[in-house]
Amino acid sequence: MTQSELTNFDLYLKRLGYDAPPPPTLDTLRDLQSRHTAVFPFENLSTILRVPVPIDLPSVEHKVLHEGRGGYCYELNNMFLVLLQQLGFEARGITGRVVMGGPEDALTARTHRLSLVTLDGVRYISDVGFGGMVPTAPLRLDTEEEQPTGHEPYRIVRKDSSYVLRAKVAGEWRPMYVFDLQLQSDIDYQIGNWYVSTHPDSLFRGQLKVARTGPRMRRTLNNGSYAIHRMGQESERRQLADADEVIELLEREFDIRVPQHPQLKQVLTQLISSKERPD
Numbered sequence: 291m292t293q294s295e296l297t298n299f300d301l302y303l304k305r306l307g308y309d310a311p312p313p314p315t316l317d318t319l320r321d322l323q324s325r326h327t328a329v330f331p332f333e334n335l336s337t338i339l340r341v342p343v344p345i346d347l348p349s350v351e352h353k354v355l356h357e358g359r360g361g362y363c364y365e366l367n368n369m370f371l372v373l374l375q376q377l378g379f380e381a382r383g384i385t386g387r388v389v390m391g392g393p394e395d396a397l398t399a400r401t402h403r404l405s406l407v408t409l410d411g412v413r414y415i416s417d418v419g420f421g422g423m424v425p426t427a428p429l430r431l432d433t434e435e436e437q438p439t440g441h442e443p444y445r446i447v448r449k450d451s452s453y454v455l456r457a458k459v460a461g462e463w464r465p466m467y468v469f470d471l472q473l474q475s476d477i478d479y480q481i482g483n484w485y486v487s488t489h490p491d492s493l494f495r496g497q498l499k500v501a502r503t504g505p506r507m508r509r510t511l512n513n514g515s516y517a518i519h520r521m522g523q524e525s526e527r528r529q530l531a532d533a534d535e536v537i538e539l540l541e542r543e544f545d546i547r548v549p550q551h552p553q554l555k556q557v558l559t560q561l562i563s564s565k566e567r568p569d
Contacts, residue, residue, distance in 0.1 A: 294347050294372060295372065295376060296330075296347070296351060296369070296372055296373060296376060297348065297351060298351045298355050298356075299300050299376060301355055302351075302355060302369070302373055303373075305329055305330075305355065306322060306325045306329060307325055311376075311377055312377065313377075313378075314374075314377050314378035314379045314409075315333060315409070316409050316414075316428070318377070319374070319379065319407060319409070319414070319416060319428050320427050320428060322370075322373070322374075323416055323417075323418055323425075323426060323427055323428055324427060324440055324503075324549060325427050326331060326370060326418040327418055327424050327426050327503040328502065328503045328504055328545045329501060330354060330360050330361075330366060330418070330504070331360035331501065331502040331544045331545065331546055332360055332361070332362060332384065332419060332420070332421045332499065332500065332501040332540065333359065333360040333361065333362070333425065333499070333501075333540075333544065333546060334362055334494045334497075334498065334499050334500075335499045335540075335546070335548070335549060336487070336500070336549075337486070337487050337492070337494040337496070338494070338495065338496075338498055338557055339423055339496045339497055339503050339551050339553060339554065339557060340495075340560065341481060341549075341551070342487070343361075343362075343364070343365070343486075343568040344414055345364045345365055345368055345480065347368065347372060347485050348560070350365045350368055350369050351369060351435070353365065354366070356367060356410075356486045357547060357549075358545075358546065358547025359417070359546060359547060359549070360500075360502075360544070360546060362419055362421070362499075363402050363403040363404070363417075363419030363420065364403050364419075364482065364483040364486065365419070366418050367383070367403045367404055367417065367418055367419040367420035368383075368403070368479070370405065370416070370418045370515065371383055371405045374405065374407065374416070379407055379409070380407065380408045381405050381406065381407040381408075382405065382406055382407050382473075383403060383404070383405055383406075383474050383479070384403075384404055384405065384415075384469055384470070384471055384474060385400050385401075385402060385403050385404070385469065385472070385474055385479075385482065386400065386402045386455075386467040386468055386469025386470070387399065387400050387401070387402065387456075387467060387468045387469070388401060388402050388466070388467045389400065389465045389466070389467060390423065390464070390466050390467065391456065393465075394454050394456075394465035394468060399482070399485055399510060400482060401485055401486050402419075402420065402426070402469070402482075403419065403474075403479060403482065404416065404417040404419070404420075404469065405417065406431070406471060406481075406558070407428060412431070412432075413432055413454070414428040414430055414431060415428065415429050415431055415433040415446070415469070416428045420467070420530075421468065421499055421501045421510075422499075422501040422508060422510040422519075422533055423442070423457055423459075423466055424501065424503070425439055425441075425444050425455075425457075426439045426440045426503055426522070427439040427440060429444055429446055430446070431446060431453065433446070434446065434447050434448065436458070437568065439560040440503075440505070440506065441503065441506065441507075441508065442457045442458055442459060442521070443456070443457070444456065444457050444458070444466075445458075445463070449468070451470055452468050452469065452470045453468070453469055453470065454467075454468050455467050455468075455469070460551065467530060468475070469561070491527060494522070496561075496564075497511065497512060497561065497564075498511065498513050498536075498547070498558070498561050499511070499512060500540065500544055502543070502544050502545070506521045507518060507519060507520045507521065509543055510541065510542065511536075511540070512551070512565055513561040513562055514529055514530040514531075514536060514558075514561065514562035514563075515527060515528075515530075515537060516527055516528055516529075516530055516543075524545075530562060531562075532562065533554070533556075533558035533562065534555070536558050536562065537554075537555075537558070
């Protein structure tokens with residue numbers, strides 16, 4: 291039973307390339323996830339601009355489908371979950387702790403939202419909101435085997451009552467996030483989103499993070515560092531010179547309608563001059 295319904299259901303499907311609702315099958319789930327990560331960019335422009343990030347469904351739909359924006363997990367996976375439910379999938383939201391770049395046993399904040407989907411008794415995780423390392427295909431939950439996607443291979447390892455998602459990057463298995471299957475309510479997502487969007491220690495308050503997929507490639511932007519990652523090849527990187535170049539890149543390569551904000555160029559200029567490690 292859906293907890294809420296999309297008011298822009300047909301428009302959402304059209305943006306994903308569908309003229310009619312597809313059947314709730316594994317092939318459909320794979321296609322939807324692959325298309326979603328290519329069409330709707332991951333981005334946190336609102337948080338670096340100190341603009342509120344409402345995650346109720348009407349606000350997310352308006353931002354993504356009408357304002358020409360993207361979003362992060364509490365927005366993209368929210369909207370995607372309701373789409374799956376309206377298409378007839380058995381699906382619900384779950385949460386996890388991001389450990390990418392650190393030890394997988396770190397007790398980081400529970401600030402990542404994803405979805406659990408069950409098809410013919412088989413459980414999968416589906417995620418369209420994990421930035422530059424988002425899985426581009428659903429992953430079977432109850433196996434530790436390597437699972438191919440249109441990009442990197444992934445595997446899910448069981449650890450006590452939790453699961454660790456790992457991705458194979460440059461021949462090395464790296465932890466992405468740790469999650470479990472606890473039931474979540476709206477207030478759980480609101481608390482996580484509050485931390486991500488407002489807490490002084492939140493990564494999203496001090497770094498611009500943008501990502502979008504393409505066939506066998508990923509585009510990422512971390513502050514002023516732009517990279518194109520092609521599967522099996524060396525990444526191409528370049529440093530953007532100024533705020534105008536960042537804005538132009540956001541529009542051209544990520545298809546983002548950059549918001550009009552009086553502090554935008556000043557904030558981007560400060561981020562470009564920071565010394566954060568590029569993705």
